[in-house]
Amino acid sequence: MIDTKKIVEAAERNLTGTDLFVVGCTCSAGNEIELTVDSDTSVDIDACAALSRAVEAEFDRDAEDFSLTVASAGIGSELRCLRQYRKLTGRPVEVLLTSGVKVLATLDEATDEGIVLSYEEKQLVEGRKRKQSVRVTRSYSYPEIKYTKEWLDFK
Template identity: 45%
Template sequence: MISKDTVYKLLEEKLVGDLFLVDLTISSSNVITVVVDSDTSVNVDTCIELSRQVEHNLDRESEDFELTVYSAGVGEPLQLPRQYNKNLGRDLDVVTSQGEKYIGVLKEADQDKFVIEVSKKERVEGKKKKVVVTTEHTFPYADIKTAKVVVSFK
């Protein structure tokens, strides 16, 4: 079986600038999956370059493998604090490990936690119409099941 350390060392040479590794998995049948992201953007050429780096430095004659390299897309859950920082100001769909769901604007993110601002209409005593109430929620990363960027076509 191909080791993660071997593949990581091969990738490390090409992870330059604002490009970073989000996830690296290798199954028992040598199916290698590499997910990368960037503070700006990841294009197809970058994925091809990373794929070639691994492909050309592993010997298929000694161990056969399958390799997939792709960028963390908008529909992918955020996994690293760096990804949260990249998406400040965007709407997030957050599901906690307790199953609670929140949708709000990502306001802050650091190495331990992030903050979203949730706005919703609620009935306030003394008012006939519902009023928009805004609350901030702070979540430690350990308490999050999934957090995805909400795609809006407004």
């Protein structure tokens, strides 16, 4: 079984000088390797194919047979690294907290400790009989977050 760390290291060497970065790498028992990359702008299929060829060239198929798939992190995929969070700053995201609460909000900031979200919430305002919609800003640490995804509204 091929070590995923070696695959990631080879990919990062080949991505130096580009805006692409490695998000994750998995390897099945049958040596089927999936390398996921993302970019600060966009990932095209030519970049994935070139990276696949470059990484495969660094390994000997005679020593160990493997299958390598290089794919981009899709729009609906979970964010896995700080660089992905920073890329989505100012955009709508869907966050599922470990408490089971789902939040649709704007990602205001991403730091090493956590994220800052702002969203509309109905709250009882002093002097009003009904709850009013109020813009709320809250911080969440990464351990509080089960997943975060980019939110696309098709309405």
